[in-house]
Each structure stands twice: as C-alpha cells, then as structure tokens.
Amino acid sequence: MVKTNRDSLLEVALIGEITHSAVAPSYTTGWDQRPRIGLGQGGIVYNVKVGDPCFGWEMGEKVEPGASADGVGDEREKGAFRNLSCVGNRIKVVGGEAKGEWGTVVGKVGYIHGGGHHVVTHFDDETLEKLAIGDKAQIKAHGTGLRLIDYPNVRVISCSPRLVEAMGLKEKANKIVVPVTKVVPAIYVGQGHGGSPAEANNWEIQTQSPDAIAHVKGLRFGDIVMLDDILSAWGRGYFEDAVTVGVVSCGPSDSLGQGIGVTTLLTCREGEIIAKVDPEANLKSLLGLGGGDR
Amino acid sequence: MIETNKDRLLTIAVQGEIVSPASAGYRVQWDGQSKMALGMGGIKYNLKVGDPCFGWASGDHVEPGVTIRGKEKADPSECALAMLACIGNEAVVVSGDAKGERGAFTGRHAGADDMVWFPDDALEKLAIGDKVQVRAVGVGLKIKGFEDVRVNKCSPRLLESLGIEVEGGKLVVPVVKEIPGFLMGSGIGWSTVLEPVDYDIQTTDPKAIKKYGLETLRLGDIVCLRDQLCTSGRGYYKGAVTIGVVVHGASDYSGHGPGVNPILSTKDERIATRIDQGANIAYYLGLRKRP
Numbered sequence: 242m243v244k245t246n247r248d249s250l251l252e253v254a255l256i257g258e259i260t261h262s263a264v265a266p267s268y269t270t271g272w273d274q275r276p277r278i279g280l281g282q283g284g285i286v287y288n289v290k291v292g293d294p295c296f297g298w299e300m301g302e303k304v305e306p307g308a309s310a311d312g313v314g315d316e317r318e319k320g321a322f323r324n325l326s327c328v329g330n331r332i333k334v335v336g337g338e339a340k341g342e343w344g345t346v347v348g349k350v351g352y353i354h355g356g357g358h359h360v361v362t363h364f365d366d367e368t369l370e371k372l373a374i375g376d377k378a379q380i381k382a383h384g385t386g387l388r389l390i391d392y393p394n395v396r397v398i399s400c401s402p403r404l405v406e407a408m409g410l411k412e413k414a415n416k417i418v419v420p421v422t423k424v425v426p427a428i429y430v431g432q433g434h435g436g437s438p439a440e441a442n443n444w445e446i447q448t449q450s451p452d453a454i455a456h457v458k459g460l461r462f463g464d465i466v467m468l469d470d471i472l473s474a475w476g477r478g479y480f481e482d483a484v485t486v487g488v489v490s491c492g493p494s495d496s497l498g499q500g501i502g503v504t505t506l507l508t509c510r511e512g513e514i515i516a517k518v519d520p521e522a523n524l525k526s527l528l529g530l531g532g533g534d535r
Numbered sequence: 536m537i538e539t540n541k542d543r544l545l546t547i548a549v550q551g552e553i554v555s556p557a558s559a560g561y562r563v564q565w566d567g568q569s570k571m572a573l574g575m576g577g578i579k580y581n582l583k584v585g586d587p588c589f590g591w592a593s594g595d596h597v598e599p600g601v602t603i604r605g606k607e608k609a610d611p612s613e614c615a616l617a618m619l620a621c622i623g624n625e626a627v628v629v630s631g632d633a634k635g636e637r638g639a640f641t642g643r644h645a646g647a648d649d650m651v652w653f654p655d656d657a658l659e660k661l662a663i664g665d666k667v668q669v670r671a672v673g674v675g676l677k678i679k680g681f682e683d684v685r686v687n688k689c690s691p692r693l694l695e696s697l698g699i700e701v702e703g704g705k706l707v708v709p710v711v712k713e714i715p716g717f718l719m720g721s722g723i724g725w726s727t728v729l730e731p732v733d734y735d736i737q738t739t740d741p742k743a744i745k746k747y748g749l750e751t752l753r754l755g756d757i758v759c760l761r762d763q764l765c766t767s768g769r770g771y772y773k774g775a776v777t778i779g780v781v782v783h784g785a786s787d788y789s790g791h792g793p794g795v796n797p798i799l800s801t802k803d804e805r806i807a808t809r810i811d812q813g814a815n816i817a818y819y820l821g822l823r824k825r826p
Contacts, residue, residue, distance in 0.1 A: 270727045270767040270768075271727075271767070272764065272766070272767065272768065272770065272772070274767055426717075427717040428716055428762065428771060429771060430717075431723045431770050431771060432723055432724025432725065433724075433790075434719075434720030434721050434722075434723055434735075434737065434790035435720050435721025435722070435735060435737075435788065435789065435790030435791045436721070436790070437563070437788070437789070445724060447724070447771045449764075449770060449771070450762075450771055450772040450773045451773070452773045453771060453773075470717070472565075472789065474567070474789075475563050475564070475565060475566070475567045475789060476563060476564075476565055476739075476788055476789025476790055476791075477790050478565065478720050478721075478739055478740070478789040478790030478791070479717060479718055479720065479737050479740055479743065479790070480565075480739070480740040480742075480743075481740055481743060481746075482742070483740075496724070496767075496768055496770075497724065497727065497764060497765075497766070497767065497768035497769055498723040498725070498768055498769050498770030498771070499768075499770070
C-alpha cells in the first residue's frame with residue numbers, strides 16, 4: 242500500500258445546489274462550421290451514469306453523468322465548493338424530497354473562459370427521481386493536502402483518500418504504477434492549458450480530428466486515464482516527461498479544441514508515475530457505484 | 536501573386552481607448568514561484584513589434600506598443616474593435632495631444648487587449664485614456680482560387696505583403712518557424728469565435744524551449760502551427776495548417792507563452808511554408824527597417 246498522510250487531512254463541509262441544465266443561448270458552431278444545439282451539461286441527467294460510454298448521445302455536448310452541483314454564495318464560497326471537493330467524497334442532499342440521501346463526487350468540470358463550474362455527482366436511480374434542480378447538497382470534503390509520503394514530487398489534486406486507496410496504486414523501482422484505461426498523448430489534449438487552478442478546472446481531450454476520436458472512442462464516464470507530457474501542478478501545460486492522471490468527467494464536444502473532460506487526480510513532472518493499462522480502471526468498480534449498465 | 540476580393544470589403548471605423556496597466560499582485564509561475572509581472576496594458580515606450588518575445592525583466596505576456604480596448608460594451612472581447620480590426624489596418628489618434636498621429640493595428644490579445652503601433656514621437660504625446668480609431672477592413676477577405684482557406688484578422692495590406700506564392704495548388708507562405716501542434720496552449724478551445732481570441736505557444740517547459748528553438752521568437756513573427764485548425768475556434772486537427780502572427784511575448788505561467796493571432800487556416804493541404812527569418816509584420820508593414 243502506498244503510504245499517505247491521510248491522518249493529517251482536514252474534513253470540512255461544503256454547501257452547493259443542484260444546477261440547471263446548461264444550454265447555450267443560441268446555436269453553437271461546430272468545428273465543421275455547422276450549427277448545433279448541445280445538451281447534457283449540468284442539471285440532472287437521468288439516463289447517463291458513471292460506467293456508461295462517452296460517445297453516442299444524440300446532440301450531446303460535454304454530457305455530465307448523473308447530477309451536477311455548484312457552490313452557492315459569493316465567489317469565494319463557490320470557490321471553496323469547486324476547489325476543495327474531491328473525487329470520491331460523499332455528498333448528502335440536505336433539502337427537498339431527497340433529503341438525507343447520499344451520493345458520491347465523481348468528477349469536476351470547470352470551463353475556463355467565463356463558463357460554468359460543476360461538481361459531477363453520482364446518486365442511485367431512486368434518489369435521482371426525488372431530486373429537484375435547486376436542491377441543496379453538502380459535501381464532506383476530504384483530500385486537499387493529500388500527499389504520497391514517499392513520492393514528494395507527485396502532487397495529489399482533487400482526489401480523496403478513499404479513491405487513492407481504491408485505485409490499485411503499486412510501487413515499482415521508485416515509481417508509482419497507476420491502472421488506467423487509456424494513455425492519451427499531449428497532441429490530443431486541448432482546452433485546459435494555461436487555466437489555473439487544476440482543482441477547479443478540467444482538461445479536455447479534443448474530439449474533432451478523426452484520429453483523436455478513434456483513439457478515445459471507447460472511453461466511459463469515470464474511466465481513469467493518463468495524459469502524457471501534461472503537468473497540472475501550479476497551473477497546467479505541456480511538459481515533456483510530465484504526467485497527469487485524471488478521471489473522465491464529461492463527454493465529447495463538436496467545438497474545436499474541446500472534448501472529453503478529465504478531472505486531475507495525480508500529476509508529476511519527471512515521469513514518477515507510470516501507467517498500466519487496465520480496462521477495469523473506472524470509478525464504477527473502484528468505488529462500487531450502481532447503474533451505468535449500457 | 537495572389538488575387539483577393541479586397542474591392543468588395545467594407546471599411547468601418549472602430550474605436551478603443553488606451554488602457555492603464557493593471558496588477559492584482561503576485562501570480563504563481565509554472566515552477567511554483569511567484570511573480571510580479573508587467574508588460575500588459577498601457578503604453579510601452581521601448582517595446583515594439585520586431586523586438587524579442589523573451590528576456591524582458593519581470594515581463595509576462597508583454598504587449599508591444601500601445602494597448603487599447605473597445606469600451607462600447609462591458610466585455611472588450613465583444614466590442615467592434617475586437618471583432619473587426621485586422622492586422623495592418625491604419626490607426627489614428629482622435630483625442631488628446633497626439634490627435635491626428637497615425638499608426639497600425641498589430642494584433643489582439645484575448646481577454647481584453649488590442650495592440651497598436653505608433654512611432655516614437657507619437658508615443659511621447661500619447662496619454663492613457665486617449666481615443667484611437669481604427670479603419671477596420673479585412674473581415675470577409677478571401678483569396679481567389681483558395682476560397683476554402685480561412686482568412687482571419689488579416690488586412691488586405693498584410694495579406695499582399697506576406698510574399699505568398701502559388702505552387703502546385705498550394706499557397707506557399709514564408710514563416711520564421713514551424714511550431715508542433717502539441718505546444719499550443721492557453722486559448723485552445725476557448726469559444727467558437729475566432730476573431731477576438733489569440734492562443735499561446737507554450738514556452739514554460741525548458742526542454743521544449745530548447746528542442747524547438749523558441750527563444751528566438753519575436754513580436755510580429757509569422758509562424759506556422761502544424762496540425763492546428765482555426766476556423767470557428769482553435770484546436771487540433773491532423774494535417775491542418777494554420778499561419779499566425781505572434782502578438783505578445785513569452786510567459787512563466789504554465790500553459791502560456793507568445794500569443795498567436797491565426798491569419799490563414801486550412802485542413803485540406805492548401806498551405807505550404809518556406810522558412811524566412813524576415814517574416815515579421817514589422818518589416819511587411821514598414822514599421823521597422825529590415826536588418
């Protein structure tokens with residue numbers, strides 16, 4: 242077992258609410274100059290869950306599985322919800338008909354240029370039926386400050402101790418071996434460069450060029466993936482030999498430079514992390530989440 | 536020599552004001568150190584197109600010449616100046632001590648800043664807050680026989696001065712450097728509108744700077760971005776070619792670096808390049824003598 246400092250982490254409450262579905266006010270122009278209406282961002286998506294395929298949803302644009310929440314209050318308070326929540330944290334509905342039901346944080350999506358921020362959550366079908374847009378939900382945030390004690394050059398970002406312990410990390414010749422479903426080369430990595438911090442904003446795997454689509458067409462929501470030559474510490478960008486490991490948190494896009502969302506979990510600059518391809522490296526099995534049987 | 540539809544283009548006045556530099560304190564660099572940066576906004580007396588992108592003390596995203604912004608809407612990126620002004624358009628000061636002085640539009644830095652070149656004697660008379668008007672012409676510009684090539688933010692004057700030749704059904708464009716697509720960073724994917732947004736050649740990885748010789752880049756350089764398509768928005772497309780103008784300087788923020796305004800783009804093998812160290816708008820627009 243990889244040693245962590247989990248006993249010194251603070252566990253704090255963050256309050257947010259279930260968002261509306263986010264749809265652009267006019268047609269969006271795709272990479273091919275054709276107009277589209279995209280749906281599936283934000284709000285409650287009843288029939289897409291962690292474990293389901295990213296591709297194949299009609300007119301889907303950056304589809305977020307399950308229910309999406311954002312912080313409430315002023316910008317600093319919203320910032321706490323977006324920055325401090327960690328994948329694998331538990332979230333409890335604290336208002337409305339679903340009050341008292343628990344779910345799990347499965348990703349975070351943040352668009353750089355004035356766009357929305359969503360913490361993506363998984364609830365079971367029964368809870369989703371009772372959930373309403375605007376319902377308040379509280380996260381027991383646990384993970385900010387998490388370190389792998391013997392690997393000081395690896396940064397852990399937005400990753401709960403629960404997830405880091407479930408990911409099946411192994412140690413080999415002073416490197417961390419991480420099971421991932423796919424390794425993605427930097428050339429396919431688009432929006433996210435330059436955006437800071439990695440805690441609140443996601444990476445996107447570009448899904449317009451046919452070769453890029455072919456490379457990632459089998460991805461599922463919740464997949465653990467590796468972005469090669471990508472660094473997510475103190476800002477985000479291309480660095481030869483750097484690695485970012487993240488979780489697939491939203492679906493593909495038809496807009497140039499945009500696509501499948503990846504929420505950062507681990508990053509390093511000099512190859513301290515290596516990948517082991519494992520088709521089972523998905524939050525559904527790692528965290529024991531129901532649904533997603535498509 | 537290429538032919539264009541320049542006699543069908545509307546010429547329209549757009550206006551901005553010289554803005555003050557702004558500072559919000561320290562910002563974190565790629566290496567975790569912090570920086571108090573300067574070089575964005577306002578009047579830069581000793582920085583012009585043709586100068587190096589790197590090497591300015593505490594500089595970050597340095598913008599050559601004078602920085603102006605449209606003011607008729609709350610977001611400068613939605614103003615007519617941001618959408619319609621094209622590189623090489625004529626600019627004229629319309630208020631203050633420098634009223635009547637003439638310069639040239641040299642590019643747009645996404646987010647907020649439009650940049651204009653003025654000669655030194657005009658810079659001495661300019662004040663922050665002065666109004667600058669640009670004769671915007673270039674939106675809708677097309678190259679005859681290459682109507683499928685996207686032209687953006689490029690005046691007829693600049694397009695005709697680029698030294699483009701036609702060979703084997705391709706436009707051959709002189710550029711100072713070829714940039715691999717995976718180095719394109721901040722700005723990629725932002726919005727699906729091309730005109731008001733630049734995007735950055737990442738110059739934070741010391742290994743990449745060395746490997747691709749990025750430290751010689753200059754403000755105003757014409758560069759080729761490989762596997763990058765800039766039609767509606769900016770992003771990766773295998774085999775695509777984008778030609779762009781370097782509009783601002785290097786950066787120490789992860790994922791950032793010299794910004795590029797795309798001026799020509801195709802995914803269909805319609806553009807080839809030829810390396811020419813003199814491919815810079817400062818020379819093409821007569822803003823600086825060739826060395």
